[in-house]
Amino acid sequence: MKITNVSSLTRKITRFLSIDSVESDEQSFDTSVEDVEFNFLDIGEIIVNAHSDVNDQCQHSHELDLDDHEDKDQTNANEKDRSFWDTQHQGLQTNAYRTSSLETKIRNATKEAIKEIESSAERVCVCSKEMNGTSCRICLLREVSRRLQKAGFNSAICKTKWRSSLDIPSGEHTFLDVRDNTNTKKGEVRVMIELNFKAEFEMAKGSDEYNKLIKKLPEVFVGKEERLSNLIKILCIAAKKCMKDKKMHMGPWRKQKYMEAKWLGPCERNTSTTSHPIGYAERIITKPKFKASLLTVDLLEKLPTLHCTAVKVL
Incomplete structure (x- = not known):
């Protein structure tokens, strides 16, 4: 949009210069038109280049802002880390060495x-x-x-x-x-x-x-x-x-x-x-537990109150 506006302004300038040239000389008018057209191209290129330079400057400025922001973030992170470790050192000093x-x-x-x-x-x-x-x-x-x-x-x-x-x-x-x-x-x-x-x-x-x-x-x-x-x-x-x-x-x-x-x-x-000295546990003598199968248990010995009555078979 800006380049179009500049072109319109250039055309007006060209028209103004053309009118002045007609009053003096027709040949001069043709020459001035060529010059104006040439100048118009130069102006357009200058405007475009100017816009390009502005964009480059804006991009560079934006990159600088990002770098500054990253530097600030890094600085803040370093300060937080330093503060964290300082707090831990102080807490350790208080609890490890201040005693009753x-x-x-x-x-x-x-x-x-x-x-x-x-x-x-x-x-x-x-x-x-x-x-x-x-x-x-x-x-x-x-x-x-x-x-x-x-x-x-x-x-x-x-x-x-x-x-x-x-x-x-x-x-x-x-x-x-x-x-x-x-x-x-x-x-x-x-x-x-x-x-x-x-x-x-x-x-x-x-x-x-x-x-x-x-x-x-x-x-x-x-x-x-x-x-x-x-x-x-x-x-x-x-x-x-x-x-x-x-x-x-x-x-x-x-x-x-x-x-x-x-x-x-x-x-x-x-x-x-x-x-206890070495090998003390190994010298402990434990009494073996009595183990017996139910098939070999003497019921009369284990159950003395149990009496059996003989039955006469006819």
Whole structure:
């Protein structure tokens, strides 16, 4: 439409120039017409080229706007990621290292017990398995619990066991806890002890941000149930974010519900610290059960009240 309007305007100009040329000279008129026609073509080409330049500029401007929009989106995404990980780090710092006096006492006693076990030449593992050259997990838990009991704490080995569901598979886990009733106002306080806490959340293909978070975890966790529950939530949310960013499937054993079942589910509490030597179970002598077939049962012996009367046959 714009090119047509320019053509009309050019024709008017041509007509105007033609009139002026007639008054002067007819030959001059023909020449001016040719010039005007030539000029008309030039004007049309210029207009078309001008429109092409405008379209190119608009397209370039649109591309720049898209690039700016993408840059802003990327910047916003980076800021959200940074904010997310900062929040996780702050939450971990609050729940893992800010503790009460009771938690501090139990933590120090636990560390001292582990240190003594590691430095002792005496073998505390009485089964055939070994872990880290010192003891298996069960024997180590038993020995740490024994030393905590000796220090005056109500310590026990706890074992949780849960069934599979639509969300998580079945499993079981063992750890320690200490129950304290010294404060009558607060009632019983339960302090959880996990000797291998960091390893429970490590991932071989974790992102850099996730691995930085895991590095801040203590090797041995000692804290109240509330702190442990908060840490599980923080770490499982971080694991989910990590897997989503890497476009990987998150295993059900890393879900929050599975981790909560490990430590916060119903458990069997065993305060016994008695250990049995190797082969103890094999030396237990069990009395064989009496087995008899119904075809060989002596009814008169088994049923003494049963009397049979002889019948005379005629």
